Amino acid sequence: MNMVDLSGDAEILHYITTDDPAEAESLYAAAREVREEHYGQDVYFRGLIEFTNYCKNDCYYCGIRRSNSNAERYHLSMEQILYCCQMGDMLGYRSFVLQGGEDPWFTDDRITEMVEAIRREYPEHAITLSIGERKRESYERFFQAGANRYLLRHETANDEHYGKLHPAVMSLAERKDCLFALRDIGYQVGAGFMVGTPYQTPECLLEDLRFLEKLDPHMVGIGPFIPQAATPFGACPGGTLEQTLRMLALTRLLLPKTLLPATTALGTIDPRGRELGLMAGANVVMPNLSPKAVRKLYALYDNKICTGDEAAECRFCMEGRIRDYGFVPDMGRGDSRVEIGVPASV
Ligand code: SAM
Ligand code: FES
Numbered sequence: 001m002n003m004v005d006l007s008g009d010a011e012i013l014h015y016i017t018t019d020d021p022a023e024a025e026s027l028y029a030a031a032r033e034v035r036e037e038h039y040g041q042d043v044y045f046r047g048l049i050e051f052t053n054y055c056k057n058d059c060y061y062c063g064i065r066r067s068n069s070n071a072e073r074y075h076l077s078m079e080q081i082l083y084c085c086q087m088g089d090m091l092g093y094r095s096f097v098l099q100g101g102e103d104p105w106f107t108d109d110r111i112t113e114m115v116e117a118i119r120r121e122y123p124e125h126a127i128t129l130s131i132g133e134r135k136r137e138s139y140e141r142f143f144q145a146g147a148n149r150y151l152l153r154h155e156t157a158n159d160e161h162y163g164k165l166h167p168a169v170m171s172l173a174e175r176k177d178c179l180f181a182l183r184d185i186g187y188q189v190g191a192g193f194m195v196g197t198p199y200q201t202p203e204c205l206l207e208d209l210r211f212l213e214k215l216d217p218h219m220v221g222i223g224p225f226i227p228q229a230a231t232p233f234g235a236c237p238g239g240t241l242e243q244t245l246r247m248l249a250l251t252r253l254l255l256p257k258t259l260l261p262a263t264t265a266l267g268t269i270d271p272r273g274r275e276l277g278l279m280a281g282a283n284v285v286m287p288n289l290s291p292k293a294v295r296k297l298y299a300l301y302d303n304k305i306c307t308g309d310e311a312a313e314c315r316f317c318m319e320g321r322i323r324d325y326g327f328v329p330d331m332g333r334g335d336s337r338v339e340i341g342v343p344a345s346v
Helices: 009-017 021-041 077-090 108-122 136-145 157-165 171-185 202-215 240-253 262-271 273-279 311-324
Strands: 042-046 047-052 095-100 126-131 149-150 190-197 219-224 327-329
Touching: 009 202, 009 240, 021 126, 021 240, 047 077, 077 108, 077 311, 095 108, 095 149, 095 219, 095 240, 108 136, 108 327, 149 219, 149 240, 157 171, 171 190, 171 202, 190 202, 202 240, 219 240, 219 262, 240 262, 240 273, 240 311, 262 327, 273 327, 311 327
Parallel strands: 042 327, 047 095, 095 126, 126 149, 149 190, 190 219
Antiparallel strands: none
C-alpha cells in the first residue's frame, strides 16, 4: 500500500496544495490502488443527453445562465430524447444521463412523462436525472416513474464561497437539503464541485471533502472551472489539471467506493485530461449522446471538446483512449458500490 497520510485536516490540506510532482504521483498511485480494489480496471460508460439549455438560474460561472442573452436556447422534443436513447442503446449504453438547465418548460409532468417513456422502452437501463433543485415531492414522482440516479453538484460546501458564486436567491442550505432528500428517497446520488472557481481557497476544498464524507454519495463529479466569456467570471483564471487531479485522488482515498467521472471539462483543459483523471482514481466517463446540431449550444464553458462529433465517434474514441491506458470499458449499468440508502429494488 502506498503511504499517504490523510489522518487530519492539516495532512489533507498539505495534499490539496502540494506542488511536488513526486508527492502528487504517490497520491495518484494510492488512489489507483484503492480504485482497483473496488472496481478493478473497469471504466463505466454513461451516455449523456443534454436535453435543454434553458435555465432560470443565474450562476455567475455558467454559460447557460439566464442573463446570458448571447446563448442560443434549445430544448429537445420527447421524440428527439427517445431517439438519443435509441442511438445510445444501439451503441451498447445501459446508462443514460439526462442533463439540463433548470428549464420551467420541463414541468414535473413533462419530466415524469419523459422518464416513464424511457423506462417503458428500457426496463433494465439506469436512468439518471441532472436537472437541478426541485421539491422533494417532485423527486419522489420521478423516482416512482423509474429514475434511479440523480446528479446535483453541491458546487462548494462553504456558505460564504457559495454566496460569491451565486445570486442571493440561491442557497447552499437548500442544495444540501435536496441532496439529502434524494439520498433518502433511494436515488443513487452524485454530488460534486468545480476546482479553481473564483474565491476558492484550499480550506474550501477541504470543506468539500468533509461534506462529501458526511453525505457519502454514490458518485462525485469533479471538474475544473473553465471561464465562459459571456459570464461575470469570463476573465477569471480557470482551474488547473494538477489541482483537479489531486482533488480526484483525494476523493478516491477518502470515499473509496464512490464513482468518480473523468469529466469532459478535464478533457477540455488538457488533451489527455480524462485519461490522467482515470490514472488519478476516476472510473467513469460520460461520452455525449446529444444530437450534433445542439452540442455547441450546451456551452457551459468555452472550447468544450467533442462538440463536432457524432455519438458513435465519441463512444469509440473514448474506448480507444481508455484501452491505451490499460483500462477496460464497461458498457453495463455500472452501479456504485456505495450501498447506504439504496433500496434493494434499485
Ligand atoms: N442544472 C443542473 C444543476 O444545476 O445541477 C445541471 C446542469 S449544470 C449546467 C451542470 C454542472 O456544470 C454544474 O453543476 C457545474 O458544476 C458545471 N459547470 C457550469 N459552469 C461551468 C464552468 N464554467 N466550468 C466548469 N463547469 C461548469
Ligand atoms: Fe468525444 Fe473523443 S470522446 S471525440
